[in-house]
Structure formats: structure tokens, C-alpha cells
Amino acid sequence: KDALNGDRVLAFLTDHAPKLVISYGCHKLSAATRNSCDAVFWNTHGGLSPEYRGVITHFWPSYFLEPxxxxxxxxxTTDFLDGGGIVFQTAGSMIRGDGLHHLAARTVREYTERLAGKLAALDMSALPSGKIQTNSGRLFMSTDWRPEHLLLIYRHHEDRIVDQVLDGEITGRVPRLISEI
Structure with missing residues (x-):
């Protein structure tokens, strides 16, 4: 983490002159790092922004009964946590029998598969801008989560929240996904 915005990364970016840099789970890239080359910087975030920004964002939708x-x-990528213009989003498939962990894992897998196809078709000389986020949603911090939150998922709902949505026992919002690519 301490070397993320250090000389070695800056030298790598300068030497390779990428057109696009995609980060995922690496902490915050500084403005100096982002300005060290002519690349466009995009960040992969494990949640639907702006509704679920910050950390542990595959847990909170199920906790709030909207898997x-x-x-x-x-x-x-900007100086604002998960706040830059949205380029592409996916929501995980709701599969009967999925618990919290399976839904989260499937969500990441489906996203990477779809993103790979989108990236292969991109014209790197004309990368699109993201759609500006018009509201702030909720920013979850690591201090927001406690192990006791799992009691709602595992004890009360027996890790069957996906099934409860599919059966119409729980209703909620429908994700409005964005794709600029």
C-alpha cells in the first residue's frame, strides 16, 4: 500500500505509456500518479455506485434485503472515493439457492467476463467519459460493519434472501445499470 503511489509505479507508467489503467482493490491512486502519464484511469468498485460506495459493498445489499x-x-478514478463518472455496471444474477457468498462471487465473475468483452471492443484512442453520478448514495466505512450484522443474514433469514426475493416475499428496488462502453 505504501508503494502504490511511489517511484516504482510512476516509472512503470512512464515506461509503458498505457492508454488505459484499470485498478481494483488497490487503495487510492493519487492525483500525481494519475497525472504521471496520458492514460485514462478507471477503477473497478465492488458495489453499485452511487447506492453502495465504500467497503464491504457486496454484503450491504443483502443486509438491507435487496440482494x-x-x-x-x-x-x-478521481480524488473522491467511488465518485467518478460511471463507465460500466453489472448486477449479479439472482440464482435460487444462492447465499450471500455465492451471490458476491457470481457478481464478480459475471462482471469480469462482461468487462473483458467490452474492453476487447474498445477503441483505445477514443475512450468514453463516464456518466456523472447525480447523487451520493451511501458511503460505507469499515467501521460500519460488525460481525453481529451477519445474524440477520444467517440466523433470521437462514442465508436465503435471494430465494425470498425470487419468491416475492421481499421486494425492493431494481438496479438501473449504466454502460458507456
Whole structure:
């Protein structure tokens, strides 16, 4: 983490002159790092921005009884946490029998598969801008989560929240996904 914005990364970016840099789970890239080359910087975020920003974002949708909002967002990298213009989003498929962990894992897999196809078709000389986020949603911090939150998922709902949505026992929002690519 301490070397992320250091000389070695800056030298790598300068030497390779990428057109596009995609980060995922690496902490915050500084403005100096982003300005060290002519690349466009996008970040993969494990949640649907702006509704679920910050950390542990595959947990919170199920906790708030809306597992259909479990998703991934590719957004422009800025100084604001998960706040850049949205380039691409996916929501995880709701599959009967899925618990919290399976839904989260499937969400990441489906996102990476779809993103790979989108990236292969991109014209690197004309990368699109993201769609500006018009509201702030909720920013979850690591201090928001406690192990006791799992009691709702595992004890009360027996890790069957996806099935409860599919059966119409729980209703909620439908994700409005964005794709600029």
C-alpha cells in the first residue's frame, strides 16, 4: 500500500505509456500518479455506485434485503472515493439457492467476463467519459460493519434472501445499470 503511489509505479507508467489503467482493490491512486502519464484511469468498485460506495459493498445489499442491488461499477478514478463518472455496471444474477457468498462471487465473475468483452471492443484512442453520478448514495466505512450484522443474514433469514426475493416475499428496488462502453 505504501508503494502504490511511489517511484516504482510512476516509472512503470512512464515506461509503458498505457492508454488505459484499470485498478481494483488497490487503495487510492493519487492525483500525481494519475497525472504521471496520458492514460485514462478507471477503477473497478465492488458495489453499485452511487447506492453502495465504500467497503464491504457486496454484503450491504443483502443486509438491507435487496440482494438484487449486489453489483460492480467501473468508474473514472478521481480524488473522491467511488465518485467518478460511471463507465460500466453489472448486477449479479439472482440464482435460487444462492447465499450471500455465492451471490458476491457470481457478481464478480459475471462482471469480469462482461468487462473483458467490452474492453476487447474498445477503441483505445477514443475512450468514453463516464456518466456523472447525480447523487451520493451511501458511503460505507469499515467501521460500519460488525460481525453481529451477519445474524440477520444467517440466523433470521437462514442465508436465503435471494430465494425470498425470487419468491416475492421481499421486494425492493431494481438496479438501473449504466454502460458507456
Amino acid at each position: 438484487q442491488m449486489t453489483g460492480m461499477t467501473l468508474h473514472e
